Amino acid sequence: MTQINVRVDGTSYSDDVEPRTLLVHYLREGLGKVGTVVGCDTSNCGACTVHLDGEAVKSCTVLAVQADGGTVTTIEGIADGGTLHPMQKAFHEMHGLQCGFCTPGMIMASIDLVGDNPDPSDDEVREGIEGNLCRCTGYQNIVRAVQQAAAEMRGTGTASAPAEAVARA
Amino acid sequence: MIPAAFAYARPTTVDEALQAIADGGEDVKVLAGGQSLIPVMRLRLAAPETVVDLTRVAELRGVREEGDVLVVGAMTTHSDVLADPLLAQYGQLLVQATETVADRQVRHRGTFGGALAHADPAGDLPAVALALDAEFVLVGPSGRRTVPASEFFVDYLTTALEEGELLVEIRLPKLGSEWGVRYEKFNRVAQAWSIVAVAAAVRREGGRIAEARIGLTNMGSTPLRATATEAALLGADVSLEAVTAAAALAADGTSPSSDLNAQADYRQHLARVLTRRALSAATGL
Numbered sequence: 001m002t003q004i005n006v007r008v009d010g011t012s013y014s015d016d017v018e019p020r021t022l023l024v025h026y027l028r029e030g031l032g033k034v035g036t037v038v039g040c041d042t043s044n045c046g047a048c049t050v051h052l053d054g055e056a057v058k059s060c061t062v063l064a065v066q067a068d069g070g071t072v073t074t075i076e077g078i079a080d081g082g083t084l085h086p087m088q089k090a091f092h093e094m095h096g097l098q099c100g101f102c103t104p105g106m107i108m109a110s111i112d113l114v115g116d117n118p119d120p121s122d123d124e125v126r127e128g129i130e131g132n133l134c135r136c137t138g139y140q141n142i143v144r145a146v147q148q149a150a151a152e153m154r155g156t157g158t159a160s161a162p163a164e165a166v167a168r169a
Numbered sequence: 170m171i172p173a174a175f176a177y178a179r180p181t182t183v184d185e186a187l188q189a190i191a192d193g194g195e196d197v198k199v200l201a202g203g204q205s206l207i208p209v210m211r212l213r214l215a216a217p218e219t220v221v222d223l224t225r226v227a228e229l230r231g232v233r234e235e236g237d238v239l240v241v242g243a244m245t246t247h248s249d250v251l252a253d254p255l256l257a258q259y260g261q262l263l264v265q266a267t268e269t270v271a272d273r274q275v276r277h278r279g280t281f282g283g284a285l286a287h288a289d290p291a292g293d294l295p296a297v298a299l300a301l302d303a304e305f306v307l308v309g310p311s312g313r314r315t316v317p318a319s320e321f322f323v324d325y326l327t328t329a330l331e332e333g334e335l336l337v338e339i340r341l342p343k344l345g346s347e348w349g350v351r352y353e354k355f356n357r358v359a360q361a362w363s364i365v366a367v368a369a370a371v372r373r374e375g376g377r378i379a380e381a382r383i384g385l386t387n388m389g390s391t392p393l394r395a396t397a398t399e400a401a402l403l404g405a406d407v408s409l410e411a412v413t414a415a416a417a418l419a420a421d422g423t424s425p426s427s428d429l430n431a432q433a434d435y436r437q438h439l440a441r442v443l444t445r446r447a448l449s450a451a452t453g454l
């Protein structure tokens with residue numbers, strides 16, 4: 001067993017883990033953060049995406065011991081109390097999900113993308129989420145959701161106040 | 170699945186890493202970004218006794234210049250490569266190829282050194298290193314040695330790295346403004362891995378081609394140089410006719426594999442087409 005100290009969604013944890021424990025299993029089984037899901041065995045689907053020290057990573061392809069001393073943000077840690085993160089809100093409003101299985105990873109990858117590129121084009125969104133697979137939506141509404149959230153995060157528009165957004169733009 | 174149990178070491182210097190490898194028993198694996206190794210361990214295709222994690226060996230991460238050479242630390246991540254100002258200026262071929270590697274999550278963790286040491290024939294970065302005649306600096310129990318790219322890639326997933334040795338840095342020539350470069354890749358949308366790709370760097374003098382370097386991805390068990398094309402371009406006019414004639418030789422001497430993605434003859438066709446496109450772009454045609 002190896003001891004790790006890690007901050008997850010704003011809370012500090014100190015735990016003994018086996019070195020072979022994957023970060024996603026530590027999050028789900030160790031901390032009960034089952035919002036982050038496992039969708040494949042090949043590192044392809046991106047459903048398990050979380051942020052480690054501010055960067056999107058596939059938590060099925062990182063060892064829990066590698067997060068020692070680091071900060072992890074999962075889908076469970078991005079809402080502000082009862083207020084959804086703009087990316088969560090946009091996925092909801094633009095119907096960016098059907099079964100919802102890919103959604104936690106899609107949202108975490110998209111927040112990472114918009115951090116680097118605050119105003120992504122259609123193609124840039126599609127490339128930015130190339131590490132995330134959705135078997136339901138055909139991606140169209142996901143792309144719309146990411147762009148709507150990006151606009152809100154830039155402060156140039158929100159779906160709840162479209163008239164005001166147009167006026168400001 | 171989860172990996173089989175292993176002992177874990179997390180050195181902070183190259184010397185500590187070598188010691189941890191020496192102390193690790195029969196089957197030791199070095200962990201870089203883990204983006205190839207962890208999937209393989211999860212499927213239990215590898216079950217090392219000890220894993221030596223290089224993530225905290227800070228001296229292995231970053232890019233610096235030494236005269237005409239760019240020195241890239243083995244633990245420099247794909248994302249680091251894309252953000253590096255020296256590579257932006259002198260290493261565009263590597264930057265272009267790295268942009269096509271995997272996805273942003275994998276690029277945040279995966280490293281240049283790990284991709285070269287893994288030596289997957291479909292990997293994008295070995296062909297770039299080969300085209301640029303990169304030098305590989307290896308450190309092991311018996312000291313430090315430098316291996317040219319032409320000798321580093323030995324066979325399928327096999328390199329010149331000996332047991333207990335680490336790849337510490339990769340030395341690339343600086344390519345100045347007299348060079349034009351292009352990485353042309355053909356892959357399926359949902360799978361970033363190359364079916365075939367071509368790395369081209371061309372130096373022009375006046376209206377002629379003074380030097381051409383062309384690396385081929387996934388045209389054999391190791392990356393290859395398109396030597397017939399390179400020779401045909403020497404001293405040639407920068408013209409669509411010359412480039413097209415030279416590109417027609419790009420698959421000469423190759424024997425690519427056939428798999429789910431492509432038959433061997435289709436791969437050879439792709440190599441010729443992609444070489445023509447890469448050369449046209451690199452020469453500004």
Ligand SMILES: Cc1cc2nc3c(=O)[nH]c(=O)nc-3n(C[C@H](O)[C@H](O)[C@H](O)COP(=O)(O)OP(=O)(O)OC[C@H]3O[C@@H](n4cnc5c(N)ncnc54)[C@H](O)[C@@H]3O)c2cc1C
Binds near residue numbers: 043202283
């Ligand atoms: C979904 C997915 C898609 C991908 N798509 C692509 C793609 O399109 N193109 C592409 O090129 N790659 C692709 N990759 C692979 C990616 O580029 C990896 O980053 C790379 O192959 C391995 O780098 P790593 O740092 O993760 O190495 P690791 O996985 O940590 O190590 C790989 C191997 O190299 C050895 N090794 C690593 N570093 C050293 C060192 N310094 N000295 C000695 N031995 C060492 C390890 O022991 C291991 O055997 C993809 C990976 C995934 C998961």
Ligand code: FES
Binds near residue numbers: 041047
């Ligand atoms: S579960 Fe991590 S990529 Fe599929």
Ligand code: FES
Binds near residue numbers: 096135
């Ligand atoms: S909504 Fe079902 S997989 Fe994406």
